[in-house]
Amino acid sequence: MAVSERTTGTPQPIGFSRSTWGRVGLVLRWIALFVAVVLFLIPFYLILRNALSTEQDITAPDWTLFPSHLQWSNISELFNDTTVPMARAMYNSAVVAILGTAGQLLLASMAGYGLARIPYRHADKVFYAIVATLMIPGAVTFIPSFIVVSSLGWVSSLRGLIIPTLFSGFAAFLFRQYFLGFPKELEEAARVDGAGYFGVFWRIVVPNSLPFFAALAAITFIGNWNSFLWPLVIGQDSSSWTIQVAMSTFITAQTINIHELFMAVAVSILPLVLIFAFLQRYLIQGVTQSGIKD
């Protein structure tokens, strides 16, 4: 029996047999898979349904599966609603996510490279000082961080939203580990051609590490776009709200209709869905790399 098993194909983490019980198991697994798919897709279905419905359709006592007339005008209604700063919030989120990601990668990659490759007496101490910050959970320091940022006068400003988030010890750590494994021969060839650390880094190391950068960029971008607590603390003034803060505010403040709010949701997840569609490979690498620490 064991022998016949081996001929059925690639061995599986859970092997399954072709016996009756095996078939039942197979069917059960497919059922489980489909149930899971349906459950996972329900929220997306609700976003689409509600975003394209009229308010009456949504609040009607009987469930409408999908609006018979798709209300595309909800989009213009959302952005023309002068009482809700959604366009501004989208802009803020885009700036925060893009600049935040670029800045974080730049700083962390340079720091990681310096730590991995430039011999310096105190490099170890610096490295430990960076790793030590990983021990303190980020969310716990939001109160004192707010105080620091507010004494810099950065409350309710894009500076306050972006700059304090740029210094990720974790990203620097990941970059260091990555650069330690970077093929030295490439760098040495450039060295011989007379390039300094700067030249080697920018002309050899970065161009040859783009998949790694892309992976971290994808995951950082998503984190920045979706981040909530820090923008909530910093964005006191509606002109500095990110899309997350704006949506959260309107959950409690009933100044906006449900269909408009769901249109806001749909618009807010669009950039990320696009990333998922086109950059999923990098994203998965990013998850894997940031999930497993060593």
Add this chain to the structure above:
Amino acid sequence: MSAPAKTSAVPATAGERRGSRRRKGIAGNALWFWIFVGPFVIGLLIFSYLPIIWSLVLSFFEAYNTATPSKFVGLHNYVDMLTDHNFLSSLGTFTIFAVFIVPLTFVLALALALLVNQVKIARAFFRSVFFLPTACSYVVASLIWKLSIFNGVRFGLANTVLGWFGIENIAWLSTVDPPWYWIPLVTVRLWLQLGFYMILFIAGLQRISPTLYEAAYVDGAKPGWQVFRYITLPQLRATSVAVLILNLIAAYQAFDEFYNLVGNVNYARPPLVYLYGISLGSIQDLGHGSAGALILAVIIMLVTLLQNRIFGFGKAGD
């Protein structure tokens, strides 16, 4: 072979040459090191170290509505927080939450990974479906959960479905007895994070060498549970530990969905929501807030270390 840029005119012994270059190199290296690492370290000092130190200072002062207090109170704030039944019960809330969410996430993410990993058709599709919620923020998910799935009136999805079976509307987020509010709170987090951990497990599964399974079959291991128990699970050890730790830390820091779904209510209030309320809400008591934050930080560090000790994180590197 291109000539080295600077060949010294006077031939020197190899040792001398290397020595002088190294000495010069060290000064240059220090400079370059700080050019690369300096900006990052400065930022870290300002935005990580300074806040932590400031927080430590504040925790020893009476600091109402001010970040530059003058009244030193010693350990008073710590004593208050450690005897504050609200803070303690928020730690309790977290514990209950972790007890639900950590094992559930672990088992379900592993189950999804196994299911996805063994389908032969449309595997990318299935993986994408489960991974896609990671694109949504807690705010987005809370909004869907609160307004569309679990609202307490007739047009909520959950109540609509119950209505088909003639069950009365349930006010999901407002009902304390029985504590229905845990259903939205737990499911929202599962929906958001299962895909992430599933990806980690899939990566782990794919690193397991097929020869191990073959060897197991040769040895007569029964397919199914035995293989899973004696091959798959041990091989996933490193991944499992990572998933558990990330998960537990994330649960400790729960804020977004609680804030958005139930607000600052004392029956489902994780530590961070409570600390937010007393330090940046209308109370503005930064002394107690800072003390509480530091206590929480210490607890998280201890639990992480303890977990490392128990599971031996890092022993089986993969």
Add this chain to the structure above:
Amino acid sequence: MPAHVPNAGLTRRDLLKRTGGLAALAAFTAACGGNTGRPSSGGGGGGTKVNLSQWYHQYGETGTQQAALKYAKAYTDANVAVQWTPGDYGAKLSSGLLSSKGPDVFESQFNIGMVKSNQVVALDDIIADVKDDFLPGDLATNTIDGKIYGIRMIIDPQVIYYRKSMLDKAGIKPPETVDDLIAASKELTTNKVKGMFVGNDGGNGMGGPALWSSGGSYLTEDNKPGFTGDRAAKAFGKLHELYASKSILLGAPTDWWDPTAINQGLVAMQWIGMWAVPGMQKVLGDDIGVIPFPKLDAEGKPAVYSGGWTQFVSAKSANVDAAKKFVKWLWIDKSEYQEDWSLNYGFHIPPRKSLAAKASKLQSGVAADTVKLNEDYGHTDNPAWTPKMGTAFTDLLTNCIKKGADPAAEIAKAEKTVNAELSRLFG
């Protein structure tokens, strides 16, 4: 200090969130004050106008934001930037006051902590001439140690409005005791309609009124906890009874401060403020009646929470004098704007006797009834009741109402917190 009237620290929080209408765009120009903030010499000398930022919470009624902008624009002695804040205004405001980018002028509710931590400046000089035109309660609620720190802008009585037709149909008289209220709520409940909506939190907003209706108070005259004792415990127990009667609406998409639930016929009665009267009349016409929170029993007395908003000048403002001048102009001198603000959007009682007397919109129908109830049974905030005490009280209510916890034990817990606060404040 005249600590004669109890207050509702907890309803304040809810009140802060009461909303329903408009959101903000207002970019605000920050006054460039240092973090320590020092009182400064008024406007910057050479003819240039100073910039002031004025913060509002988000009023639910249509047109309020435009009105606030209109007033600011009409002021010629300074450039006033209005910031309109949806969401958790209390949190935004207190962190704004902590930072250097906070408001110069803001609306809020007063408590002693604001004075202790030097957040607001005394306004005796600008109110002196018209002091007698304010009701004593509205002055007391903003007074500490004989100094007045805020100018009352509007008074918002919170009461129970009901659908007359629904009560008539069920043959029920407007409830006069808490037991009547619970019985009525049960009787009015059908499979389509719930008896009452008291908020998605299960009725925390009625905690203060329930306490008053039992004869208790938040703090006594000599600043001791006034919410202890058997009658208070009984009152909190009644709130639980109402919650557990399965006759109240829970989990509604809008909360108690918004009239949607009663307007849509989801409930027969709703705990809400007078601000919503125009909104309810538009939909329900004359089919609205009003009662105060009913007395606990024969020994008790009905209660109305006389909430509202007050204007303050931030002590951290770089232009305290200019800010005071603006507050005097808008909330003392410009009576036509005060009238506009009180009557043309939602309904609020103008705190100035002279204005209230000629507010014709409040002199008929259910609005007039509400004003009368406020006169007879109104309770204003006690400035010694701090947000921390308010939070402890809210926790007490949540535990009693939702979890059905033993009121006496919960009272003891809250008492401990309140006593600690009192000894911090008064030694």
